[in-house]
Amino acid sequence: xxxxxxxxxxxxxxxxxxxxxxxxxxxxxxxxxxxxxxxxxxxxxxxxxxxxxxxxxxxxxxxxxxxxxxxxxxxxxxxxxxxxxxxxxxxxxxxxxxxxxxxxxxxxxxxxxxxxxxxxxxxxxxxxxxxxxxxxxxxxxxxxxxxxxxxxxxxxxxxxxxxxxxxxxxxxxxxxxxxxxxxxxxxxxxxxxxxxxxxxxxxxxxxxxxxxxxxxxxxxxxxxxxxxxxxxxxxxxxxxxxxxxxxxxxxxxxxxxxxxxxxxxxxxxxxxxxxxxxxxxxxxxxxxxxxxxxxxxxxxxxxxxxxxxxxxxxxxxxxxxxxxxxxxxxxxxxxxxxxxxxxxxxxxxxxxxxxxxxxxxxxxxxxxxxxxxxxxxxxxxxxxxxxxxxxxxxxxxxxxxxxxxxxxxxxxxxxxxxxxxxxxxxxxxxxxxxxxxxxxxxxxxxxxxxxxxxxxxxxxxxxxxxxxxxxxxxxxxxxxxxxxxxxxxxxxxxxxxxxxxxxxxxxxxxxxxxxxxxxxxxxxxxxxxxxxxxxxxxxxxxxxxxxxxxx
Numbered sequence: 001x002x003x004x005x006x007x008x009x010x011x012x013x014x015x016x017x018x019x020x021x022x023x024x025x026x027x028x029x030x031x032x033x034x035x036x037x038x039x040x041x042x043x044x045x046x047x048x049x050x051x052x053x054x055x056x057x058x059x060x061x062x063x064x065x066x067x068x069x070x071x072x073x074x075x076x077x078x079x080x081x082x083x084x085x086x087x088x089x090x091x092x093x094x095x096x097x098x099x100x101x102x103x104x105x106x107x108x109x110x111x112x113x114x115x116x117x118x119x120x121x122x123x124x125x126x127x128x129x130x131x132x133x134x135x136x137x138x139x140x141x142x143x144x145x146x147x148x149x150x151x152x153x154x155x156x157x158x159x160x161x162x163x164x165x166x167x168x169x170x171x172x173x174x175x176x177x178x179x180x181x182x183x184x185x186x187x188x189x190x191x192x193x194x195x196x197x198x199x200x201x202x203x204x205x206x207x208x209x210x211x212x213x214x215x216x217x218x219x220x221x222x223x224x225x226x227x228x229x230x231x232x233x234x235x236x237x238x239x240x241x242x243x244x245x246x247x248x249x250x251x252x253x254x255x256x257x258x259x260x261x262x263x264x265x266x267x268x269x270x271x272x273x274x275x276x277x278x279x280x281x282x283x284x285x286x287x288x289x290x291x292x293x294x295x296x297x298x299x300x301x302x303x304x305x306x307x308x309x310x311x312x313x314x315x316x317x318x319x320x321x322x323x324x325x326x327x328x329x330x331x332x333x334x335x336x337x338x339x340x341x342x343x344x345x346x347x348x349x350x351x352x353x354x355x356x357x358x359x360x361x362x363x364x365x366x367x368x369x370x371x372x373x374x375x376x377x378x379x380x381x382x383x384x385x386x387x388x389x390x391x392x393x394x395x396x397x398x399x400x401x402x403x404x405x406x407x408x409x410x411x412x413x414x415x416x417x418x419x420x421x422x423x424x425x426x427x428x429x430x431x432x433x434x435x436x437x438x439x440x441x442x443x444x445x446x447x448x449x450x451x452x453x454x455x456x457x458x459x460x461x462x463x464x465x466x467x468x469x470x471x472x473x474x475x476x477x478x479x480x481x482x483x484x485x486x487x488x489x490x491x492x493x494x495x496x497x498x499x500x501x502x503x504x505x506x507x508x509x510x511x512x513x514x515x516x517x518x519x520x521x522x523x524x525x526x527x528x529x530x531x532x533x534x535x536x537x538x539x540x541x542x543x544x545x546x547x548x549x550x551x
Contacts, residue, residue, distance in 0.1 A: 027149045027150055027154075030149050031146065031149075033200070034142040034145060037142055038169070041135045043169045043173045044173070044190070047174070047176060047177035047192075048073070048177075048189065049173075049310050050173070050174045050178060051186055052311070053315060054321060055070065055124075057466070058470065061186070062186055063118065063186075065124070066463050066464065071239050072239065073121065073128050075428045076126070076128045076132065077135070078425075079129075079228065079231050079232055079424075079428055080132035080133050081135050081420075082424035082425045083136075085140055086140075086278050086421055087219060087220070088136040088137040088141075089140035090218075090219060092141045097145050097148075098204065098208050100137045100138075100141040101137070101141040101142065101145070101204055104134045104135065104136065105134065105201055106134070107130065107131075108138065108193070109194055111128070112190045112193035112194055113191065114127040115127035115128060115187070116188065116190040116191035139420045140420060142162070143400075143404065144211070145208060149209065152405070155401065156343040159404065160340040160341065160342050160343050169332075174321075174329075175325040175329070176325075178321040178323070178324065178325035182321065219275070220273060220276055223269055223276055226262055226265055226266035227263070227266050230261075230262035230265075231425065231428065232259070233262060234256060236259075237253070237254075238256070238429075238432040239436055267280070282406070282418060288406045289516065290512050291399035291400075291403045291513075292399075294509050295396070295400075298362060298395055298396075298509055299423050299426040299427040300430035300434075300502075301366060302366075302427075303427035303428075303430040305366055305434070308434070308435070309369075310324060312492075313327055315469060316374050316491055327381060328385060329385075330386035333386070333389065334387075334389025334393060335392055337390075337393070338389075339393040339397055342393055343401075346397075346398050351401075351518055352514060352517040355398050355399060355513040356510050356513050356517075357394065358393070358395040359513060360391070360507075361387050362392060362509075363507045364387060365388035366502045368380075369495060370499045372492070372495070374492070398517075399513075399517075402518070433501075434498050437497060437501055438494045438497075441493060441494035441497050442462070442490050442494040445486075446462055446468060446487060449490075450462060450468075452483065468483055469484065469487055
């Protein structure tokens with residue numbers, strides 16, 4: 001087994017291509033198909049963010065979901081997704097990434113069709129979990145296939161374009177959701193996935209090559225179970241605390257402490273296991289650990305803000321779902337413009353400087369929400385969304401490249417799973433923590449104005465702005481109208497506090513990447529040396545061993 005010093009000591013070994021010529025020729029077509037399957041996943045989440053207000057409405061417009069149920073509809077998907085990503089990545093490495101892609105996309109399509117016809121919030125939450133199960137097989141496989149059809153020197157460019165696909169999904173999602181909600185029932189936002197899934201399955205069958213790890217790892221069912229149970233308990237406690245506006249009750253403290261205890265047990269198990277679900281040894285590399293932390297922190301901040309921005313745009317500003325979707329367009333356009341070009345900026349200034357500036361841009365955009373009110377000019381929102389998108393575009397490609405190039409190519413599925421696991425966990429905790437902060441502050445601000453309602457309706461009315469406005473509309477008259485202004489004011493106060501918390505998280509991310517990501521490498525020789533020392537060697541020094549099987 002070679003060591004990094006062995007690899008560094010043999011600089012004269014020729015760089016033999018490990019990608020078959022037939023695959024290499026169609027690599028850009030393969031990337032297009034991978035982006036299409038990625039867009040399906042991103043599209044669904046961005047559509048749902050626009051639809052939360054509609055789903056919260058009473059039947060037949062929606063299904064009467066409370067804010068905590070909406071958080072669970074988002075997090076049921078995310079937690080299953082995150083909990084299974086590493087296992088799904090290993091299964092893809094073992095059985096073939098193409099098979100994992102086809103299986104995951106098919107399950108995602110079935111879950112989407114079931115979610116479209118949900119009759120209650122509980123059913124929606126369950127079917128969203130099915131969708132998360134399918135998505136867990138898609139995400140690591142797309143990036144793993146990409147790493148196996150592009151040579152190392154083209155990987156940063158390909159990853160930049162792949163990351164730009166996220167921007168496409170973010171752009172298409174809200175607009176598509178707005179159009180669907182204006183002409184069809186809320187379930188159409190999920191049913192639209194089905195024809196897209198059919199097209200993706202056909203394209204993947206025809207174009208995407210299969211690849212495997214010649215020495216795949218063993219599955220760690222105990223580790224998977226501990227991670228899912230721990231995260232579910234932790235997120236449940238956080239969401240429940242926000243729902244009650246009280247984190248001191250037993251129904252909040254017990255799941256919180258239990259979740260932390262189970263996650264601590266998960267870490268201990270992973271350190272001792274010879275086939276861990278997440279290889280803790282990866283995190284001994286500062287650049288890898290910093291890149292993963294940056295991914296988690298930026299999605300923690302942005303997912304929480306995306307959740308409340310739909311209510312701000314639609315409930316407070318009075319925008320329709322389509323108008324709200326169009327207002328989010330600059331966020332996506334910025335990512336589509338800058339993500340494929342981020343590698344050029346990194347080549348010139350280094351990943352550390354680029355990602356730090358990107359994090360600061362995200363923090364600045366989040367901070368702007370602390371001064372938004374019901375009369376803030378729309379062009380100001382557009383500028384802020386564009387700045388946030390540009391910041392994201394200069395974070396995700398460099399940190400993804402750092403994660404993926406730290407590991408050998410045959411472990412691409414595992415590396416992609418780590419990358420996506422921490423992104424999803426960060427996003428789930430962001431929705432839970434920032435959503436609970438929003439709920440707690442909103443309830444404390446609105447409670448003093450709910451005395452005009454019958455005592456039995458006050459708790460429900462304090463859950464969210466949509467609940468307050470729904471009850472106000474049901475009552476009508478002077479009592480109902482008297483709640484509209486205070487509800488908007490209470491939500492804005494809660495949004496300002498939540499945005500401040502999100503900006504603080506983004507600033508922590510900026511500090512992490514500034515301290516631990518690699519800086520600019522000067523000179524070709526230093527670049528080669530850095531590349532060798534930062535990644536695990538993949539062979540015996542001959543350039544032709546242990547290649548990942550790609551067909």
